[in-house]
Amino acid sequence: MNELEFVARLRALPLHEGARGLEDDCALIELGGETLIITHDMMAEGTHFEPEAKMSDVAFKLVAMNLSDLASKAAEPVGVLVGVTLGRDDASFVNGLREALVRFNVPLLGGDTIAATGPSTFGLTAVGRATSPRVPSRTGARAGDAVYMTGTIGCALLGFEGHEKHLTAFHRPTPRVEEGRALGPVVSAMMDISDGLLLDGWRMAKASGVTIRLNPELIPVASSQRFDDCVRWGDDYELLFTADPAAKLPVAATRIGTVEAADGDVPAYLGATALTDPGTLGYRHG
Amino acid sequence: MNELEFVARLRALPLHEGARGLEDDCALIELGGETLIITHDMMAEGTHFEPEAKMSDVAFKLVAMNLSDLASKAAEPVGVLVGVTLGRDDASFVNGLREALVRFNVPLLGGDTIAATGPSTFGLTAVGRATSPRVPSRTGARAGDAVYMTGTIGCALLGFEGHEKHLTAFHRPTPRVEEGRALGPVVSAMMDISDGLLLDGWRMAKASGVTIRLNPELIPVASSQRFDDCVRWGDDYELLFTADPAAKLPVAATRIGTVEAADGDVPAYLGATALTDPGTLGYRHG
Numbered sequence: 001m002n003e004l005e006f007v008a009r010l011r012a013l014p015l016h017e018g019a020r021g022l023e024d025d026c027a028l029i030e031l032g033g034e035t036l037i038i039t040h041d042m043m044a045e046g047t048h049f050e051p052e053a054k055m056s057d058v059a060f061k062l063v064a065m066n067l068s069d070l071a072s073k074a075a076e077p078v079g080v081l082v083g084v085t086l087g088r089d090d091a092s093f094v095n096g097l098r099e100a101l102v103r104f105n106v107p108l109l110g111g112d113t114i115a116a117t118g119p120s121t122f123g124l125t126a127v128g129r130a131t132s133p134r135v136p137s138r139t140g141a142r143a144g145d146a147v148y149m150t151g152t153i154g155c156a157l158l159g160f161e162g163h164e165k166h167l168t169a170f171h172r173p174t175p176r177v178e179e180g181r182a183l184g185p186v187v188s189a190m191m192d193i194s195d196g197l198l199l200d201g202w203r204m205a206k207a208s209g210v211t212i213r214l215n216p217e218l219i220p221v222a223s224s225q226r227f228d229d230c231v232r233w234g235d236d237y238e239l240l241f242t243a244d245p246a247a248k249l250p251v252a253a254t255r256i257g258t259v260e261a262a263d264g265d266v267p268a269y270l271g272a273t274a275l276t277d278p279g280t281l282g283y284r285h286g
Numbered sequence: 287m288n289e290l291e292f293v294a295r296l297r298a299l300p301l302h303e304g305a306r307g308l309e310d311d312c313a314l315i316e317l318g319g320e321t322l323i324i325t326h327d328m329m330a331e332g333t334h335f336e337p338e339a340k341m342s343d344v345a346f347k348l349v350a351m352n353l354s355d356l357a358s359k360a361a362e363p364v365g366v367l368v369g370v371t372l373g374r375d376d377a378s379f380v381n382g383l384r385e386a387l388v389r390f391n392v393p394l395l396g397g398d399t400i401a402a403t404g405p406s407t408f409g410l411t412a413v414g415r416a417t418s419p420r421v422p423s424r425t426g427a428r429a430g431d432a433v434y435m436t437g438t439i440g441c442a443l444l445g446f447e448g449h450e451k452h453l454t455a456f457h458r459p460t461p462r463v464e465e466g467r468a469l470g471p472v473v474s475a476m477m478d479i480s481d482g483l484l485l486d487g488w489r490m491a492k493a494s495g496v497t498i499r500l501n502p503e504l505i506p507v508a509s510s511q512r513f514d515d516c517v518r519w520g521d522d523y524e525l526l527f528t529a530d531p532a533a534k535l536p537v538a539a540t541r542i543g544t545v546e547a548a549d550g551d552v553p554a555y556l557g558a559t560a561l562t563d564p565g566t567l568g569y570r571h572g
Contacts, residue, residue, distance in 0.1 A: 001376040003399045009380045016365040016393035027395035029364060029413060032318025038395065040367040040411055044402035078315060079302040081326040083369070083409040090287040094295045107302035109313035109324065113289045116330035118404030123369040125326055125411040127315065 023207055024137055025069040025191060028130070035130035037075040041066050045088070045119035055089040056096030057171040058122065063100035065194065066126035068175035068237040072192040073135050074184025075128030077177065079109035083123035085116040093122075104177065132184035136241070140189035141208035146245035147257035150179050151238040153197050154222035154230025166222065173237045180239055182250040190241035195234040196282025198268070201257075202275055204240065205267035212242075213269045214257035231270070232282045309493055310423055311355040311477060314416070321416035323361040327352050331374070331405035341375040342382030343457040344408065349386035352412035354461035354478040354523040359421050360470025361414030363463060365395035369409035371402040379408075390463065418470035422527070426475035427494035432531035433543035436465050437524040439483050440508035440516025452508060459523045466525055468536040476527035481520040482568025484554070487543075488561055490526065491553035498528075499555045500543035517556070518568045 001009075011022050018028035026039040041062070045051055049058050063080060070077055082097065084090075101108060109127065141147075159170025176192070183190060189208055193200050197219065205212040221230035242259055243249070268275040275281055287295075297308050304314035312325040327348070331337055335344050349366060356363055368383065370376075387394060395413065427433075445456025462478070469476060475494055479486050483505065491498040507516035528545055529535070554561040561567055 001372060003372065003401070006370070006372055006376055006380070006399050009377070010368075010383075010394060010397070013380070013384050014387050014393045016395045019365070019393070019395050022394075022396060027365070027367065029322070029395070031322060031415065032320035034318035036315070036317060036322060038367065038411070038413065040369055040396065040398050040409070042369045042371075042398045042400045042409070044371060044400050046403050047401050079305070079313070081313065081324065081411060082296075083326055083328045084292070085328075085330060085407060086287060086289065086292055090292055091295070094292070094299070097296075098299050101300050107300045107305070108296060108308075109302045109305050109315070110308060110326065111296070112326050112328045112409070113292050114328045114330050114407070115289070115333050116405060116407055117332050119402060121371060121400070121402055121407045123326070123328070123398070123409040125324070125367060127324065129317065 020137065026073050028135055035135060037070055037073045037128040037130055038125065039066055039069040040123060040125045042121060042123045044121040055092040059093045059096030060100040060172050062122050062124045063097065063104065064173045064175050064237060066124045067104055067177055068192040068194065070126050070128040071175045071177045071180030072190050072239060074132050074180050076131050076181060077104065077106040078127045078129055079107050081109050081125040082111035084113045085120045086113055088120045131181050136184055136187050136190035138189055138191050138204045138207035141204055141210050141242040141259045142188055143210055143259055143261040145188050145242040145259040146255050147212055147214065147242050147259060148253040148255050149193065149238050149240050150176050150251065150253050152220040152222055153193060153236045153238060154226060154233060156235035157229055157233035158222050170235060173235065175237055176239045179251045183241060186247050186249060187241040187243050190239060193236055193238045193240050196232045198231050198270065198275055199278055199282025200240055202268045202278055202281055209262055211260045211263040211266055211268065212257055213260055216271045218254060218256045220254050234282060306423065312359050314421055321421060323356055323359045323414040323416055324411065325352055325355040326409060326411045328407060328409045330407040341378040345379045345382030346386040346458050348408050348410045349383065349390065350459045350461050350523060351480060352410045353390055353463055354480065356412050356414040357461050357463045357466030358476050358478040358525060360418050360466050362417050362467060363392040364413045364415055365393045367395050367411040368397035370399045371406045372399055374406045417467050422470060422473050422476035424475055424477050424490045424493035427490055427496050427528040427545045428474055429496055429545055429547040431474050431528040431545040432541050433498055433500065433528050433545060434539040434541050435479065435524050435526050436462050436537065436539050438506040438508055439479060439522045439524060440512060440519060442521035443515055443519035444508050456521060459521065461523055462525045465537045469527060472533050472535060473527040473529050476525060479522055479524045479526050482518045484517050484556065484561055485564055485568025486526055488554045488564055488567055495548055497546045497549040497552055497554065498543055499546055502557045504540060504542045506540050520568060
C-alpha cells in the first residue's frame with residue numbers, strides 16, 4: 001500500500017477535530033483557552049538518508065523538519081519527543097540532537113529508544129503553542145491573494161549533490177520558526193516547502209479550492225540552469241504562503257504568483273503550463 | 287550503545303521542566319491552567335513482535351501500551367499520532383488501529399507514514415489531559431505506604447506461549463485508563479507494569495528513594511507454578527501504585543507489599559530476598 005492509499009484509510013478512522021481531516025501538517029489541541037500544535041515526522045535509512053550519512057546530521061534534520069511544520073503554523077516550539085532505533089553511531093545522533101535543540105532553543109520532553117535490526121528509523125514529535133488566534137492552514141488561500149515564499153529553493157538539491165556552498169542547506173536546514181510566527185497574523189494560508197515548491201503549491205491550491213498561478217521568472221532558485229529541478233526538489237524548508245497583496249509583510253519574502261478562482265481541474269499553473277499530475281511535481285515517498 | 291547508556295546521554299541534553307528528568311513514562315506540559323500529558327513508545331519487528339505477528343494486533347497493542355502510560359498519570363486520553371513504516375499488511379494495521387481507537391474511545395490526531403526497507407517499526411505519541419491537580423509519578427512512594435497492583439500478572443506471558451485463555455491478554459491488552467483516573471487523587475506514586483512487576487517495582491523504589499517490600503504470597507499471578515516468570519514478564523499493563531494503607535481505594539486492587547524507609551543499597555525485597563540487580567528482574571530492551 002502506498003502512502004496516499006494508507007492515509008486515505010486513516011482518514012476513515014475516528015479523527016480528532018483538531019486533526020483537520022489529516023489534510024494538514026499538524027494537529028491542533030485546544031486546552032484551557034490556548035491551542036497546542038503537534039506534529040510527528042519520521043526518517044528512515046535508505047529512504048530519507050543514505051546509509052553513510054552522519055547520524056549527527058540525521059538527528060539535526062529530524063528536529064529541523066518537525067520544527068518547520070510548527071513554523072508553518074506560526075507556533076512557538078515547546079519541546080520535542082524523540083523515537084530512536086539504536087545501533088548506528090548513537091553518540092553522533094545525540095550530538096546532532098543537542099546541536100539542534102540548542103540552536104533552535106527547544107528542550108527535550110521525552111521519547112523512546114528501542115533495539116532493532118536492519119535499517120534505522122527515527123521519529124520526532126514536536127509540540128508548539130499557537131501564537132495567533134487563527135492558526136494558519138493550507139486551506140485559507142483566496143482568489144486575489146498574492147503568493148509568496150521565503151528564501152531560495154533548490155539549495156538542498158545542490159547540497160545533496162555535493163556543492164560546497166550548499167552543504168549546510170541539505171544537512172543542517174534552518175526551519176523558519178521566527179518568520180512563521182511573524183507571518184501568522186498576516187497570511188491567509190501557509191505551509192512549509194518540504195516536498196518541492198510545485199507539489200506543495202499544488203497541494204495548497206487543492207486544499208483551498210483555488211488555482212495558484214506561479215510566475216517562473218519570479219521564483220528564487222539556487223541555480224537558474226537547474227530551474228526545473230529546483231522547483232521540484234524538497235528539503236528546503238522555506239515557507240510558502242498567501243496574503244492580501246496590499247498587506248505589509250513583517251519578514252523578507254518574494255512574491256512568486258497570484259491566487260485565482262478555481263480553474264476547473266487545474267489547481268496550479270507554472271506560467272502558462274497547467275500542473276495537473278502531482279506525480280511529476282515533486283518528492284513523494286513510497 | 288544500549289538503551290540505558292543512550293538515555294543517560296539524553297539526560298545531558300537541554301530538558302523541558304516537564305520531562306521529569308526522563309525518569310518517568312510521560313512528559314507534562316502546563317498550558318492555560320491545564321496540564322497536558324504526552325508520551326511516545328515504539329515497537330519494532332523482531333524486538334517487540336514476531337515477523338509473523340498479525341499487524342492488527344501490533345497496531346492494537348501500540349495504542350494500548352501508550353494509553354497505559356497515560357493511565358499511570360491518571361490522564362484522560364485526548365488523541366494519538368501514529369508513525370508507520372509501510373509495507374507489511376498495512377490494511378490489517380489500519381484495522382487494528384481502528385479497533386483500538388474505537389474500543390478506548392480515543393481519536394486519531396495525525397501522524398506520518400514512510401516507505402522503508404527491512405523490519406517494520408512503528409511509533410505512537412499519545413496525548414492526554416491531567417485529571418487531578420497533582421499528576422502521579424514514580425517518585426512519590428513514602429515509608430509506611432501500602433503497595434498495590436490492579437489485576438493479575440503473567441497473563442501476557444501465558445498468552446505469548448499460546449495458552450488459549452490468555453491470548454487476548456498478550457495480543458489485545460487493556461490499558462487501565464479508567465482505573466488510573468479514579469486512582470489519581472488517592473495514590474502517592476503510580477506507574478504501569480510494562481516491563482515486569484519486580485523490575486518496575488524496583489524502579490519505583492529507586493525513583494522514590496525508598497525500599498519496597500513485596501510479599502510473594504499476596505501477588506496475584508496467572509500461574510503459581512510459574513511465579514518467578516510471572517513477576518518478571520512484561521506486557522501486562524496493570525497499574526502498580528502506593529497509597530496510605532488507610533485510604534479507601536476507588537477500584538479493585540490487591541495489596542502486595544509495603545513501602546519502607548530506604549534500606550541501604552536495596553531498593554526492593556521479594557519476601558526476604560533482596561532485589562539488587564535489575565538485570566535479573568524483568569524485561570529490558572537492547
